[in-house]
Amino acid sequence: MRSVTFFCATVLSLTIVTAVASAQTPSPTAAAPVSSSADKQAISKACSDQANAKGLHGKARKKFRSECKKKGGTPQ
Numbered sequence: 001m002r003s004v005t006f007f008c009a010t011v012l013s014l015t016i017v018t019a020v021a022s023a024q025t026p027s028p029t030a031a032a033p034v035s036s037s038a039d040k041q042a043i044s045k046a047c048s049d050q051a052n053a054k055g056l057h058g059k060a061r062k063k064f065r066s067e068c069k070k071k072g073g074t075p076q
Contacts, residue, residue, distance in 0.1 A: 043073035050075060 047068035051061045
C-alpha cells in the first residue's frame with residue numbers, strides 16, 4: 001500500500017511540474033515584434049498623406065487607410 005501511495009504522489013508531482021514548465025514556455029507567435037506608439041503614428045500619418053494625395057473621402061478613404069496600415073504604410 002505504501003509503494004502505491006508513493007507512486008501516485010510521484011506521478012502527481014511530475015504532472016504538476018510538467019504543466020508549470022509548459023505554461024512558462026512562450027508560444028512561437030508571441031515572438032512577433034510589437035510596433036511602438038510612435039511607429040503606429042508614423043504609419044497612420046503616412047497613410048493619411050497618401051489618402052490626401054489621392055483625394056479620397058468617406059468610405060473609400062477609410063478602406064484605403066485600413067489596407068495601407070496593414071501593409072505598414074508603404075506607398076501604394
